[in-house]
Amino acid sequence: xxxxxxxxxxxxxxxxxxxxxxxxxxxxxxxxxxxxxxxxxxxxxxxxxxxxxxxxxxxxxxxxxxxxxxxxxxxxxxxxxxxxxxxxxxxxxxxxxxxxxxxxxxxxxxxxxxxxxxxxxxxxxxxxxxxxxxxxxxxxxxxxxxxxxxxxxxxxxxxxxxxxxxxxxxxxxxxxxxxxxxxxxxxxxxxxxxxxxxxxxxxxxxxxxxxxxxxxxxxxxxxxxxxxxxxxxxxxxxxxxxxxxxxxxxxxxxxxxxxxxxxxxxxxxxxxxxxxxxxxxxxxxxxxxxxxxxxxxxxxxxxxxxxxxxxxxxxxxxxxxxxxxxxxxxxxxxxxxxxxxxxxxxxxxxxxxxxxxxxxxxxxxxxxxxxxxxxxxxxxxxxxxxxxxxxxxxxxx
Ligand SMILES: *Cc1c(COP(=O)(O)O)cnc(C)c1O
Numbered sequence: 001x002x003x004x005x006x007x008x009x010x011x012x013x014x015x016x017x018x019x020x021x022x023x024x025x026x027x028x029x030x031x032x033x034x035x036x037x038x039x040x041x042x043x044x045x046x047x048x049x050x051x052x053x054x055x056x057x058x059x060x061x062x063x064x065x066x067x068x069x070x071x072x073x074x075x076x077x078x079x080x081x082x083x084x085x086x087x088x089x090x091x092x093x094x095x096x097x098x099x100x101x102x103x104x105x106x107x108x109x110x111x112x113x114x115x116x117x118x119x120x121x122x123x124x125x126x127x128x129x130x131x132x133x134x135x136x137x138x139x140x141x142x143x144x145x146x147x148x149x150x151x152x153x154x155x156x157x158x159x160x161x162x163x164x165x166x167x168x169x170x171x172x173x174x175x176x177x178x179x180x181x182x183x184x185x186x187x188x189x190x191x192x193x194x195x196x197x198x199x200x201x202x203x204x205x206x207x208x209x210x211x212x213x214x215x216x217x218x219x220x221x222x223x224x225x226x227x228x229x230x231x232x233x234x235x236x237x238x239x240x241x242x243x244x245x246x247x248x249x250x251x252x253x254x255x256x257x258x259x260x261x262x263x264x265x266x267x268x269x270x271x272x273x274x275x276x277x278x279x280x281x282x283x284x285x286x287x288x289x290x291x292x293x294x295x296x297x298x299x300x301x302x303x304x305x306x307x308x309x310x311x312x313x314x315x316x317x318x319x320x321x322x323x324x325x326x327x328x329x330x331x332x333x334x335x336x337x338x339x340x341x342x343x344x345x346x347x348x349x350x351x352x353x354x355x356x357x358x359x360x361x362x363x364x365x366x367x368x369x370x371x372x373x374x375x376x377x378x379x380x381x382x383x384x385x386x387x388x389x390x391x392x393x394x395x396x397x
Contacts, residue, residue: 035293058110237263
C-alpha cells in the first residue's frame with residue numbers, strides 16, 4: 001500500500017497471534033462439539049488470513065475510507081485545566097456509526113466474505129453492535145440477522161428501526177430476562193444449526209478464537225494512539241484509561257502499551273450502584289467461572305450461577321468479561337475500578353460543558369475514573385472515548 005496508509009498500523013501484536021486462546025488460566029473454549037469444529041475452522045482461517053497482504057490492504061482501506069480512521073487524539077485543554085492533569089481523548093466517537101464497534105465489525109465481515117458466508121448473525125443489547133454489524137453487512141451485501149432480547153428491543157426501538165433500514169432482520173427472544181445474555185444464547189443456537197452462517201461477535205468475550213479476533217481488530221486504537229501521543233508530547237503517557245463492558249475498546253487501547261511497563265493501565269467498570277447485587281463491575285465483584293464459552297470472571301450468586309448485571313450504560317451491562325482482562329488483572333499489569341451511575345452522569349455533563357464533546361454514557365465511566373485518579377497530579381494521560389453520547393441524551397443525565 002502507498003505511503004498514504006503508513007500512519008495506520010493494525011497488529012499483528014505478537015502475543016495475541018501466538019496465543020492458542022488462553023491468557024494464563026483464563027480463556028479457552030467451553031462449547032458443544034459441533035461448535036468446537038466450527039470455531040477451530042474459524043481460528044485457523046483467521047490465523048492464515050491476517051498474515052496475507054491483500055487482507056491487510058482491504059482492511060486498512062475500509063478503516064480509512066469508510067470508518068474514517070485514524071481517529072484524532074484530542075488534547076482536552078479545558079478539562080486538563082479543571083482537573084490539574086494533561087488529558088488527551090482518543091476520539092473513537094468520531095468513527096462512522098459513532099463508536100469503536102465498527103472497527104471489529106468491518107474486520108470480521110472481511111473474514112466472513114472470504115469464508116464465503118451466506119449470512120451474518122450477531123447479538124446485541126442496546127443495539128450498538130447490531131447497528132455496526134448491519135452497517136457492515138449492508139456495505140458488503142451479505143444478508144444479516146440480529147438477535148436481541150425482547151425487552152431490549154422494546155427499550156431500543158430507534159436502533160431496531162435503524163437495523164431494519166440497513167436491511168437486517170431483527171430476531172427477538174423472550175427467553176430468560178430477554179436481554180443481552182439471552183440474545184447471545186439465541187445467536188449461538190442458530191449458529192450451531194446453520195453451517196453457512198458467520199457469527200460476528202461484538203466484544204472480547206466468548207470462546208476462542210473470538211477474544212483473539214476482536215482484540216486484533218480493535219488493536220488499531222492503541223497502535224494509533226501510541227504514535228499520536230509520541231508525536232504530540234514526545235513521550236509516552238503515564239496513565240491510559242478506558243471503560244470496560246466486555247473489554248474490547250479497552251483491550252484495543254491497552255494492547256499497544258502492555259509492553260511499556262511504565263504506563264499504568266486502568267479500566268473503568270460499570271459500577272451501577274456499587275453493591276454486589278446492583279453492579280456490572282465483573283472484575284471488581286465477580287469470581288472466575290465458565291460463562292458463555294470462556295473461563296473468566298463472572299458475576300455469580302452464592303451457588304456460583306451467573307446473575308444479571310446492572311448499569312446505567314447498556315454497553316457495560318454484561319455479567320461476563322474478556323479473559324485477557326482477567327489475566328491482566330490477576331498479573332496486576334492493569335487495574336480495574338467500578339464507577340457508579342451517578343459518577344458517570346457527572347462526567348458526561350462535565351465533558352460536554354467543558355469541551356463541547358458529548359461522550360457515550362459508557363465512555364463517561366472512563367472520564368469519571370480519570371477525574372478521580374488524576375486530579376491535581378499533573379500527569380499525562382489518554383482516555384479512550386469509545387463512543388458518542390447522542391443516544392444517551394434522553395436518559396436522566
Ligand atoms: C459497546 C460499547 C462499550 C462496551 O463494550 P467493550 O467491548 O467493553 O468496549 C463501550 N462504549 C461504547 C460506546 C459501546 O458502544
